[in-house]
Amino acid sequence: MSSMQKLYLLVPLAPLAGAILAGLFGRMIGRTASHVVTILGVATALIASFFIFQDVQAGNTFEGALYTWATSGGIKFEVGFLIDSLTVMMMLVVTFVSLMVHIYTIGYMSEDPGYQRFFSYISLFTFAMLMLVMSNNFLQLFFGWEAVGLVSYLLIGFWYTRPTAIYANLKAFLVNRVGDFGFLLGIGLIAAFAGTLNYAEVFAKAQDLLQLTVPNTGWPMLTAICICLFIGAMGKSAQVPLHVWLPDSMEGPTPISALIHAATMVTAGIFMVARMSPLFELSETALSFVMVIGATTALFMGFLGIVQNDIKRVVAYSTLSQLGYMTVALGASAYSAAVFHLMTHAFFKALLFLGAGSVIIGMHHDQDMRNMGGLRKYMPITWLTSLLGSLALIGMPLFSGFYSKDAIIDAVHHSSIPGAGYATFCVLAGVFVTAFYSFRMYFLVFHGEERFGHVHNHHGDHADEELADDHHHGLAPGQKPHESPWVVTLPLIMLAIPSVLIGFGTIEPMLFGDWFKGVIHIAPAHDTLAELRESFHGGFGMALHGLKTAPFWLATGGVFTAWLLYLKFPHMPALIQRRLSFVHRVLENKYYFDRFNEIVFAGGARLLGRSLWKGGDQMLIDGVLVNGSAACVGWVSRLSRVIQSGLVYQYAFWVIIGVVTLLVLWWPILRPES
Numbered sequence: 001m002s003s004m005q006k007l008y009l010l011v012p013l014a015p016l017a018g019a020i021l022a023g024l025f026g027r028m029i030g031r032t033a034s035h036v037v038t039i040l041g042v043a044t045a046l047i048a049s050f051f052i053f054q055d056v057q058a059g060n061t062f063e064g065a066l067y068t069w070a071t072s073g074g075i076k077f078e079v080g081f082l083i084d085s086l087t088v089m090m091m092l093v094v095t096f097v098s099l100m101v102h103i104y105t106i107g108y109m110s111e112d113p114g115y116q117r118f119f120s121y122i123s124l125f126t127f128a129m130l131m132l133v134m135s136n137n138f139l140q141l142f143f144g145w146e147a148v149g150l151v152s153y154l155l156i157g158f159w160y161t162r163p164t165a166i167y168a169n170l171k172a173f174l175v176n177r178v179g180d181f182g183f184l185l186g187i188g189l190i191a192a193f194a195g196t197l198n199y200a201e202v203f204a205k206a207q208d209l210l211q212l213t214v215p216n217t218g219w220p221m222l223t224a225i226c227i228c229l230f231i232g233a234m235g236k237s238a239q240v241p242l243h244v245w246l247p248d249s250m251e252g253p254t255p256i257s258a259l260i261h262a263a264t265m266v267t268a269g270i271f272m273v274a275r276m277s278p279l280f281e282l283s284e285t286a287l288s289f290v291m292v293i294g295a296t297t298a299l300f301m302g303f304l305g306i307v308q309n310d311i312k313r314v315v316a317y318s319t320l321s322q323l324g325y326m327t328v329a330l331g332a333s334a335y336s337a338a339v340f341h342l343m344t345h346a347f348f349k350a351l352l353f354l355g356a357g358s359v360i361i362g363m364h365h366d367q368d369m370r371n372m373g374g375l376r377k378y379m380p381i382t383w384l385t386s387l388l389g390s391l392a393l394i395g396m397p398l399f400s401g402f403y404s405k406d407a408i409i410d411a412v413h414h415s416s417i418p419g420a421g422y423a424t425f426c427v428l429a430g431v432f433v434t435a436f437y438s439f440r441m442y443f444l445v446f447h448g449e450e451r452f453g454h455v456h457n458h459h460g461d462h463a464d465e466e467l468a469d470d471h472h473h474g475l476a477p478g479q480k481p482h483e484s485p486w487v488v489t490l491p492l493i494m495l496a497i498p499s500v501l502i503g504f505g506t507i508e509p510m511l512f513g514d515w516f517k518g519v520i521h522i523a524p525a526h527d528t529l530a531e532l533r534e535s536f537h538g539g540f541g542m543a544l545h546g547l548k549t550a551p552f553w554l555a556t557g558g559v560f561t562a563w564l565l566y567l568k569f570p571h572m573p574a575l576i577q578r579r580l581s582f583v584h585r586v587l588e589n590k591y592y593f594d595r596f597n598e599i600v601f602a603g604g605a606r607l608l609g610r611s612l613w614k615g616g617d618q619m620l621i622d623g624v625l626v627n628g629s630a631a632c633v634g635w636v637s638r639l640s641r642v643i644q645s646g647l648v649y650q651y652a653f654w655v656i657i658g659v660v661t662l663l664v665l666w667w668p669i670l671r672p673e674s
Helices: 003-057 085-108 115-134 138-156 163-194 199-204 206-210 221-236 245-251 254-262 265-275 284-306 311-331 335-362 380-394 400-413 420-446 463-467 486-512 530-535 539-546 550-568 572-579 581-588 590-643 648-670
Strands: 062-072 075-083
Touching (some): 003 062, 003 075, 003 085, 003 115, 075 115, 075 138, 085 265, 115 138, 115 265, 138 245, 163 221, 163 245, 221 284, 245 254, 254 335, 265 335, 311 335, 311 400, 335 380, 335 400, 380 400, 380 420, 380 550, 400 420, 400 530, 400 550, 420 550, 486 530, 486 539, 550 572
């Protein structure tokens, strides 16, 4: 094994070692040692990723197996790595954001009794995501895919004494199983008809798969594979209708909300589809399906952010919407733009989540924005970094989100894939909606009158559970908010820097250079970034041009509308809510997706379970097999008791009856032939 291969192994194994030490020996080594070993593990992975990044920049890539687990029917099940430009970008983003979250956790979870356990979980989560992005085959991809799902289940339900947390992690687990079923079907079709699980070998056989159909259906094989794989992405990356788990995952502590929703679990689906570009490019049907699902998620999940009062849930619905933007870009064959937005979004969304957590600390664990206001003068670092994150999110020129979001909108506008017109409308309307809910949150939290330190009738979206929990009780009358400790504010500052600068510095190589050459494959007819590439004259020039485009004015309009409604005329939102009560009710009930799932799927499962219990368990098993066999034995016993009486004359009678019966039955056989 070469020195570089050892370095590749170090990246995922260092966080794994930290997770094992903190998880198994946390009580022995103590709280400080637990966070030290996990932070050292992730920091080691980040440093190693940086050296690997430099090696890839020098033109060195790696694709190969490190260990063969099994061979069956000519298919090898291997552990291997694919190290190229897409992989190292993901490695750097995952390890950097994870490191910031680890440091932040020291301050946020300082009083929690599960301190060591939490560090073990988040370090294990980082290991799982790194195994996913570094894999060179579908087996290892599926391992990482399921591992992040399992650890997210543990993290969302970290506060396992809260019923809402248990419900949320079970919901996330079950919904992701639905997506994973499709994902597994896609991998099964690949294994059956390509005869391999290795990426490179599958891509080499893409043209052969294009000629096949799914047996007994007539469906194009490649389209079926791509749609099945994307169903897996719909679960992990929370696309409609498999999005319902993500907002409820806010029941977990804020650090894991940032880690799940910024750079790891929810971006796994985006990364997977970009990696599978040689397959998706050959199926226009699959691309159209991806585009429409992404466009629907981008706009309609953004609407839900408008009516949220829990600060974390606003950011959660923002994540859903931005994942929709990335998915739309995938459907428009702008894979590099999707991955570019994945990268920029990781930094500013982690910043917004951690900023929200800092506000929650300052508000003594009150998450309801209606109880905030005027925090700017009490929490200056949180205020400034949250403002920078919000400007990046809405795509203000020169901020990182501007470059990636504008590239996506332009790509969708120039796409010829069926559904592009609908998608263009959704992503443009989504710009206004994003700006509105983002600055609604910003103005309610940091500006306007101070609404804390009073007795309120509202305590967040889960009043009953939260009031009973020590983590949610708010400021006492007369108590003032406070800025968070340095272990919380330092990650905010470190994440604010790339949130502002990284788009400007990386757009040229990632979108218009050769950074993804040979990694992402686009058919010439699907090159939707061609026009933007021809007109591109540097990051500053693109920002100046952006001042004249529709997205800028839509974003400005959203900010102005939020200012008008929540600072200038704060009585107006309640009036609009009364006038549009039906629309508000639909949004508050999240388009009734949860209600539908409860009635159809949960209710159907209960009905099926009750039917199996009554018909199968009580009637068939208990009634027929168990009780029936006992009754049969009893009946035979009662009959035997009558016959076996002990009276000689009865025995003689039965002997005579038996002889007569035998003679009658056997006489036709025994009589002589006439």
